[in-house]
Amino acid sequence: MKYMLMLFEPETDWEAHPDELQANLAEHDAFSTWLKERGITEVGGEALRGPSTATTLRKVGDEMVVTDGPFAELKEHLGGYYIIDAKDLDEAIEAARRCPTGTVTEIRPIWDMTDYT
Amino acid sequence: MLATVVRLTRDLDAAQDAVQEAFAAAVPAWRANGVPANPGAWLTTTARRKAVSARRHVSAVESRLPLLVVDEPGDADPFPDDRLRLLFTCCHPALDLAARVALTLNVVCGLPTADIGRIFLVPESTMAARVTRAKRKIRAAGIPYRVPAPDEIADRLPSVLATVYLFFVQGHTPPRGEELTAADVTARALDLARVLAALLPGEPEVVGLLALLLLTEARRPARADAAGAPVLLADQDRARWDRRLIAEGLALVRPEPRGPYAIQAAIAAVHALAPRAADTDWAAIVRLYDDLLAVHPSPVAALARTMAYAEVAGPSAGLAAVDLLAADSRLAGYHVLPAARADLLRRLGRSVESAQEYARAAELAGNAAERAYLLARAAEHGNGSPPRLP
Numbered sequence: 378m379k380y381m382l383m384l385f386e387p388e389t390d391w392e393a394h395p396d397e398l399q400a401n402l403a404e405h406d407a408f409s410t411w412l413k414e415r416g417i418t419e420v421g422g423e424a425l426r427g428p429s430t431a432t433t434l435r436k437v438g439d440e441m442v443v444t445d446g447p448f449a450e451l452k453e454h455l456g457g458y459y460i461i462d463a464k465d466l467d468e469a470i471e472a473a474r475r476c477p478t479g480t481v482t483e484i485r486p487i488w489d490m491t492d493y494t
Numbered sequence: 495m496l497a498t499v500v501r502l503t504r505d506l507d508a509a510q511d512a513v514q515e516a517f518a519a520a521v522p523a524w525r526a527n528g529v530p531a532n533p534g535a536w537l538t539t540t541a542r543r544k545a546v547s548a549r550r551h552v553s554a555v556e557s558r559l560p561l562l563v564v565d566e567p568g569d570a571d572p573f574p575d576d577r578l579r580l581l582f583t584c585c586h587p588a589l590d591l592a593a594r595v596a597l598t599l600n601v602v603c604g605l606p607t608a609d610i611g612r613i614f615l616v617p618e619s620t621m622a623a624r625v626t627r628a629k630r631k632i633r634a635a636g637i638p639y640r641v642p643a644p645d646e647i648a649d650r651l652p653s654v655l656a657t658v659y660l661f662f663v664q665g666h667t668p669p670r671g672e673e674l675t676a677a678d679v680t681a682r683a684l685d686l687a688r689v690l691a692a693l694l695p696g697e698p699e700v701v702g703l704l705a706l707l708l709l710t711e712a713r714r715p716a717r718a719d720a721a722g723a724p725v726l727l728a729d730q731d732r733a734r735w736d737r738r739l740i741a742e743g744l745a746l747v748r749p750e751p752r753g754p755y756a757i758q759a760a761i762a763a764v765h766a767l768a769p770r771a772a773d774t775d776w777a778a779i780v781r782l783y784d785d786l787l788a789v790h791p792s793p794v795a796a797l798a799r800t801m802a803y804a805e806v807a808g809p810s811a812g813l814a815a816v817d818l819l820a821a822d823s824r825l826a827g828y829h830v831l832p833a834a835r836a837d838l839l840r841r842l843g844r845s846v847e848s849a850q851e852y853a854r855a856a857e858l859a860g861n862a863a864e865r866a867y868l869l870a871r872a873a874e875h876g877n878g879s880p881p882r883l884p
Contacts, residue, residue: 378636465638486635
């Protein structure tokens with residue numbers, strides 16, 4: 378079963394702190410290695426640029442109006458995600474516990490739409 | 495259309511779901527491709543397809559989920575692992591606590607949603623929706639049907655224990671309604687705690703929870719008078735305490751308890767061991783509350799500690815300690831806080847203030863029997879005449 382791990386963290390200017398960025402990348406590499414050893418498939422995963430780079434479109438009447446900034450102003454924002462293929466929620470929780478993250482990790486099951494198409 | 499689908503599913507619920515899904519699917523499909531020549535046939539075909547795929551899904555889940563309510567004829571193990579497996583599933587921390595209790599009662603204890611609704615004083619439809627939502631989450635989020643590995647038990651157990659405890663409390667002092675206790679509810683919660691202790695005898699908190707519930711339940715016959723009004727622990731006729739439950743509970747209390755349930759069981763044991771209220775070892779109770787607050791801080795436990803402390807240090811020191819807690823906003827709507835103040839003020843002879851506090855507590859109490867008791871006390875100390883109980 379596929380799950381998305383959504384990693385929420387306070388906005389950080391990673392490029393201003395190259396050492397921390399390197400350390401963080403190393404943690405993510407270690408996480409990927411752990412997933413492989415644990416037999417959990419890493420389907421995908423990316424880091425996102427900060428919320429100050431976000432562009433949001435919002436439906437106003439029939440029009441999609443383009444605005445600057447993220448959809449929701451939060452203290453923690455979505456900084457990146459993984460999609461993993463785990464046996465069940467417990468395995469996904471085990472992975473999320475290991476996953477390097479700022480403050481909050483939300484796990485959402487990926488909806489298998491093959492029953493509907 | 496429903497009848498056609500029912501013939502296929504032989505299950506009205508599943509058929510209704512499939513039909514509803516077909517209508518929901520029609521909106522985007524027809525918007526994208528135009529309304530089909532025969533909309534009725536389109537909907538029926540879609541609903542049938544949905545029902546088939548739903549049934550495939552259900553049977554896949556059911557094959558993984560044996561019905562545990564059925565007692566297995568095996569003689570070696572009276573509690574098949576399946577029951578524990580299901581309990582851990584229903585009490586998964588990814589489910590809302592209220593949903594966990596409802597689901598456990600429905601799936602593990604086989605209680606119909608109407609009965610669960612009565613226990614929690616919500617309409618059957620609300621309870622049914624809550625159970626359905628939880629079941630849906632189990633399926634959609636992939637909550638597994640398995641007993642956690644030994645190294646996971648410590649993480650997962652609190653959620654199970656909290657579920658059983660909440661269930662018990664619901665019967666011990668219903669938050670609303672007329673009766674002070676609901677004996678059938680506490681009996682079922684006790685059953686569940688016994689099952690859990692039989693399945694996990696090596697877990698101190700499981701044993702602690704069972705001991706706590708046994709020692710608390712033992713006092714039930716004395717907790718209300720003939721008219722149904724509550725009787726405080728100090729005033730209870732201890733001859734009416736259930737000695738068999740006390741013996742069973744005391745045998746499970748261990749020295750130097752560490753976890754919150756085991757510590758609370760030890761506190762209940764101190765009460766159970768006192769032949770009269772005056773014999774209570776309050777200093778031991780204060781120490782145990784200190785232990786409890788160290789592992790599991792809560793404003794309610796802190797309030798209970800100050801009441802024990804008042805027995806050791808006197809009502810004046812007790813009142814000062816309670817007033818320190820009164821600043822905690824989490825206790826703002828909790829009727830026991832003004833009731834505690836009222837009791838201490840009464841002992842200090844400040845009867846007017848005491849009556850005011852009893853009245854305030856009565857306003858906050860949701861349980862009718864408790865409210866009546868508090869109002870009677872307010873009247874008693876307000877005008878000096880004895881309370882008239884209904």
